[in-house]
Amino acid sequence: MISAEELRRRPSRASNYAAENQALITLAHELASSPEGILRKLADTALGLCRAHSAGLSILEEGDGKSNFHWRAIAGQWAPHLNGGTPRNFGPCGTVLDQGVAMICSHPEVDFPYWEPIRPVLEEGLLIPFYIKAEAVGTIWVVAHDTSRRFDAEDLRVMTSLSAFAATAYQTWLNLNAVQRVASIVESGHDAIFGEDLNGMIISWNKGAGRMFGYMAEEVIGKPVAILFPADQPTDEVANLKRLPYGDGIENFETVRQDKNGGRVDVSSTISPIIDPNGRIIGASSICRDISERKRIEMRQQLLLAELDHRVKNILAQVAAVAKSSHQGSLTADTFLQSLDGRIQCMAAAHTLLSQGGWKGVGLDVLVRNQLAPYVNGTNIIISGPDIILGAAETQAVARVLHELATNAAKYGALSVPNGRVSATWNRGSNGDAANLEFVWRELDGPTVVVGKRVGYGTDLIRNLIPFELGGEVDLAFGTDGVSCRIECSVDGTNR
Numbered sequence: 001m002i003s004a005e006e007l008r009r010r011p012s013r014a015s016n017y018a019a020e021n022q023a024l025i026t027l028a029h030e031l032a033s034s035p036e037g038i039l040r041k042l043a044d045t046a047l048g049l050c051r052a053h054s055a056g057l058s059i060l061e062e063g064d065g066k067s068n069f070h071w072r073a074i075a076g077q078w079a080p081h082l083n084g085g086t087p088r089n090f091g092p093c094g095t096v097l098d099q100g101v102a103m104i105c106s107h108p109e110v111d112f113p114y115w116e117p118i119r120p121v122l123e124e125g126l127l128i129p130f131y132i133k134a135e136a137v138g139t140i141w142v143v144a145h146d147t148s149r150r151f152d153a154e155d156l157r158v159m160t161s162l163s164a165f166a167a168t169a170y171q172t173w174l175n176l177n178a179v180q181r182v183a184s185i186v187e188s189g190h191d192a193i194f195g196e197d198l199n200g201m202i203i204s205w206n207k208g209a210g211r212m213f214g215y216m217a218e219e220v221i222g223k224p225v226a227i228l229f230p231a232d233q234p235t236d237e238v239a240n241l242k243r244l245p246y247g248d249g250i251e252n253f254e255t256v257r258q259d260k261n262g263g264r265v266d267v268s269s270t271i272s273p274i275i276d277p278n279g280r281i282i283g284a285s286s287i288c289r290d291i292s293e294r295k296r297i298e299m300r301q302q303l304l305l306a307e308l309d310h311r312v313k314n315i316l317a318q319v320a321a322v323a324k325s326s327h328q329g330s331l332t333a334d335t336f337l338q339s340l341d342g343r344i345q346c347m348a349a350a351h352t353l354l355s356q357g358g359w360k361g362v363g364l365d366v367l368v369r370n371q372l373a374p375y376v377n378g379t380n381i382i383i384s385g386p387d388i389i390l391g392a393a394e395t396q397a398v399a400r401v402l403h404e405l406a407t408n409a410a411k412y413g414a415l416s417v418p419n420g421r422v423s424a425t426w427n428r429g430s431n432g433d434a435a436n437l438e439f440v441w442r443e444l445d446g447p448t449v450v451v452g453k454r455v456g457y458g459t460d461l462i463r464n465l466i467p468f469e470l471g472g473e474v475d476l477a478f479g480t481d482g483v484s485c486r487i488e489c490s491v492d493g494t495n496r
Helices: 004-009 017-033 035-049 092-099 153-175 178-188 207-213 236-241 292-328 333-356 364-375 392-411 457-470
Strands: 054-060 068-076 085-087 103-105 124-132 135-144 192-197 202-205 250-258 264-275 281-290 381-384 421-428 436-444 473-479 482-490
Touching (some): 004 103, 004 153, 017 035, 017 153, 017 250, 017 281, 035 054, 035 068, 035 135, 068 135, 085 092, 092 124, 124 153, 192 207, 207 264, 264 292, 333 364, 333 392, 364 381, 364 392, 364 421, 392 421, 392 457, 392 482, 457 482
Parallel strands (some): 381 421
Antiparallel strands (some): 054 068, 054 135, 068 085, 103 124, 124 135, 192 202, 250 264, 264 281, 421 436, 436 482, 473 482
């Protein structure tokens, strides 16, 4: 026996809310019209929704002091075992009730010898406990008899939903008449369930509808269902109701409703006819499931995809520009490839830091140490400065400038000789404004600097990238004692 959390690590099939909603409606109708068969119908539903080989319910009963589980409903290949059972304190169902969680079972005959003659064998079973008044009274389960079927997280979700129904169905099966059974399920549901007559007037209202739309039952019963429609939304309910006299149900359509305060609620709705004892359709039962969170997730995904598209295009444009400029500034193919690889690696490192921080910002100290890490050798690099957070644009621009400064120092400057040193220090603006950065790069004890006539891509980038990207200022000097670079810019995260 293992926790059903294992299912969340497996590949999962997509949710089929339409089939689930229709199954719950069918179960509700079965409970109203033929309550004596509701447990078998529940087993059939679990079998179908989970594509299992067998399904059923194991129930503790007062008749034997709840010492055994009784198989009162079985569907599928184990149907011949109907009304069999297992001990309460020695079996998989007992373990599930003791743990109080859904569990997966495989080959119970290994631990419980009385399972040995049961055929076909239980290759994998998913067992969910259900409760009445906080007391565990049974399990609902689905079984695969060979390795052709393995359960997943969607099966766990569906079976968890059915376990809630199983508890209500069993309670009403024991205690209530047909009308009370339907009312109990309707009132215990999390979805909004309400009835309306053929004129579109609300005739019943459950607590789920009250939670979803904010109206108490007495506020809406006798009112037109149109009070749930936004002003800009066509009253599709009336058109849907006109189809009901022909016996049509309206399955799982997505629309928008309006709550008491005028807020919009995204719902998945199903409408089914209400039939009187004479077989006449007298109204409709509507089930609305709040899908606002799903819609928010979908919108968030769209925004993320748009942002990703923007960032990818931006990165590709930067890489193309770097490749072109590196090619123009290289005398040989080898030097071109080497410089291009270094610059792309620099950009990749900056993106990694941003990703690790959720693209909310990178500490300047972390960025400097990250870019200069390949050149550190003992005490040859001095890094010092207060805690300053750079936004995405600042991080990428400063990283590229640091890469060019470090690369040039390693080729021609202080980092190219054993005793050479580099100092990278920074502070807030002279007026104490945390939004202004003063960054100073200084090379010490390096070789004498010889300034050539030709200005390479790296030098051009150091001088122009910060002003272009961040609106800052750069002072790059080639002194005989080494290169120095002073950068002043805003780091308030508003530059893009």
